[in-house]
Amino acid sequence: MNSGEIRYAMLESGEKIQYVYRDNPPRGGMKHTFFTPDRRYAVQFFNNPKDAADPLMQDRIRTIVGIYNPTRAENAGGAQGNTEKTADYFSRKFCWPVGIIKYPEFGIVCPTYPDNFFFGEGASAVLRLTGKDKKSNWFTGRNRKYLNPSELGDFRMMLKAAIGLARSVRRLHQAGLAHSDLSCNNVLIDPKTGSSVVIDIDSLVVPNKYLPEVCGTRGYIAPEVIETMEYGVNDPRKTLPSALTDLHAMPVLIYEYLFLRHPLIGPKIYSTESAEKDDFLAMGPSATFIEHPEDHSNRPPDLDVTIQSLSKGLEELFLRAFVDGLHRPEERPTAMEWERELLRAWNRLLPCSNEACSRKWFILRDENEPVCPFCGTRYSEPVIRIALKSEVRGKSGIFREKSEVFAYDNLALFDWHVYSTVHNDEKADALMRAYICKHDGKWLLVNNTINGLISPAGRLVPKGNAVELKDGAVLRMSDSLNGMLAEITMTLNNES
Ligand SMILES: [Zn+2]
Numbered sequence: 001m002n003s004g005e006i007r008y009a010m011l012e013s014g015e016k017i018q019y020v021y022r023d024n025p026p027r028g029g030m031k032h033t034f035f036t037p038d039r040r041y042a043v044q045f046f047n048n049p050k051d052a053a054d055p056l057m058q059d060r061i062r063t064i065v066g067i068y069n070p071t072r073a074e075n076a077g078g079a080q081g082n083t084e085k086t087a088d089y090f091s092r093k094f095c096w097p098v099g100i101i102k103y104p105e106f107g108i109v110c111p112t113y114p115d116n117f118f119f120g121e122g123a124s125a126v127l128r129l130t131g132k133d134k135k136s137n138w139f140t141g142r143n144r145k146y147l148n149p150s151e152l153g154d155f156r157m158m159l160k161a162a163i164g165l166a167r168s169v170r171r172l173h174q175a176g177l178a179h180s181d182l183s184c185n186n187v188l189i190d191p192k193t194g195s196s197v198v199i200d201i202d203s204l205v206v207p208n209k210y211l212p213e214v215c216g217t218r219g220y221i222a223p224e225v226i227e228t229m230e231y232g233v234n235d236p237r238k239t240l241p242s243a244l245t246d247l248h249a250m251p252v253l254i255y256e257y258l259f260l261r262h263p264l265i266g267p268k269i270y271s272t273e274s275a276e277k278d279d280f281l282a283m284g285p286s287a288t289f290i291e292h293p294e295d296h297s298n299r300p301p302d303l304d305v306t307i308q309s310l311s312k313g314l315e316e317l318f319l320r321a322f323v324d325g326l327h328r329p330e331e332r333p334t335a336m337e338w339e340r341e342l343l344r345a346w347n348r349l350l351p352c353s354n355e356a357c358s359r360k361w362f363i364l365r366d367e368n369e370p371v372c373p374f375c376g377t378r379y380s381e382p383v384i385r386i387a388l389k390s391e392v393r394g395k396s397g398i399f400r401e402k403s404e405v406f407a408y409d410n411l412a413l414f415d416w417h418v419y420s421t422v423h424n425d426e427k428a429d430a431l432m433r434a435y436i437c438k439h440d441g442k443w444l445l446v447n448n449t450i451n452g453l454i455s456p457a458g459r460l461v462p463k464g465n466a467v468e469l470k471d472g473a474v475l476r477m478s479d480s481l482n483g484m485l486a487e488i489t490m491t492l493n494n495e496s
Pocket of ligand 1: 352353354357358359360361372373374375376377
């Protein structure tokens with residue numbers, strides 16, 4: 001067989017697919033990979049023929065491609081309740097297997113991930129990165145300083161990547177699945193665009209179907225899995241990867257995206273006996289959060305930006321994940337809680353007034369103290385809070401606060417800012433309905449496509465027109481059913 005030769009694979013669906021044969025294909029722990037001639041799909045076979053022939057494993061992969069598949073609509077054989085819209089959304093969030101190969105041997109077909117998850121030319125003057133995939137530790141670890149600044153994105157894009165990850169894991173858990181090996185290697189991020197993609201889906205744990213094949217990746221394995229690693233697979237004392245261990249790995253990644261450091265790796269020496277023992281204790285039974293509020297034994301001396309620099313909601317979740325829940329898995333916050341709090345934090349983002357700021361954006365923790373925690377610069381614009389209120393059901397004219405958003409120049413507003421029944425999730429329309437802009441010293445809300453936007457004076461604001469935002473003003477985002485009220489509070493923050 002010659003390297004470069006085109007070969008055929010037959011799918012269980014009856015389709016034929018071409019792939020380019022290579023003598024030394026890229027090889028992972030379980031599988032090796034060829035590509036279709038157009039490189040849109042990866043064709044993967046198992047390294048060990050025994051694995052490929054295992055009927056349980058085959059069965060598990062069939063359910064992953066079929067009834068558990070969130071990237072395919074229910075009417076096309078995908079997950080229950082999945083529409084074409086949500087399927088399309090999640091096909092960009094997961095690199096999900098799309099087909100099963102039956103000839104020449106059992107294997108799987110996966111889409112290759114989009115180009116923006118590979119480093120292009122000029123990504124680094126020091127490291128040879130061109131063509132490598134964007135594992136998150138390139139951006140959060142010590143190699144960060146060797147990357148071209150244009151690769152690094154900003155704090156806002158890293159928060160966006162965290163939201164994408166939490167949403168993807170929430171979707172998996174909602175379906176009763178667990179990833180079992182979330183790590184910087186299996187979640188790729190592109191800080192330029194804030195996008196994230198979860199890869200290596202075929203190691204998913206399907207409950208009651210198959211045990212996890214892998215115990216995880218160093219730095220992301222939950223302490224209870226490390227503690228019980230010495231036991232055999234069938235030993236009841238052993239803890240295997242599950243949705244609860246995903247709820248450890250996921251906040252480790254989120255913490256890394258936001259702070260560019262690992263939440264458990266600090267200065268503490270756990271054992272002087274051997275490096276192995278020190279590592280076992282540090283990541284397993286004695287693991288200590290570097291920001292533990294009482295136990296400062298693992299706290300680095302130079303922590304200036306901490307979980308207290310974020311929103312109060314995110315601070316609380318990190319404490320539950322890495323203090324209460326670090327050794328008590330059932331106390332860890334769910335992926336849905338993470339998604340919700342990260343979105344709330346997203347609504348409190350403000351651009352740093354210092355153009356030279358390394359992270360460019362920050363989460364406004366205290367409205368009376370709008371200071372960027374990364375560079376210490378005080379926010380120079382007025383703090384404009386938009387409280388979004390929905391009508392209490394059955395009580396016409398009575399409105400209750402549903403959410404809030406802080407305005408800045410070029411903030412885009414979507415259906416979830418207009419209608420109380422729409423949530424910012426995979427089902428929502430991504431069309432911008434309105435935006436905020438600063439024009440001639442005035443703050444304006446410009447209507448793009450909202451029907452029935454009503455000004456504080458009670459006048460209709462047609463599409464293409466704007467309304468000025470002033471302290472105390474109340475607008476109706478839409479006069480249609482479920483349209484929300486927007487109450488503006490404007491606080492000047494002149495440096496004194
Ligand atoms: Zn700053």
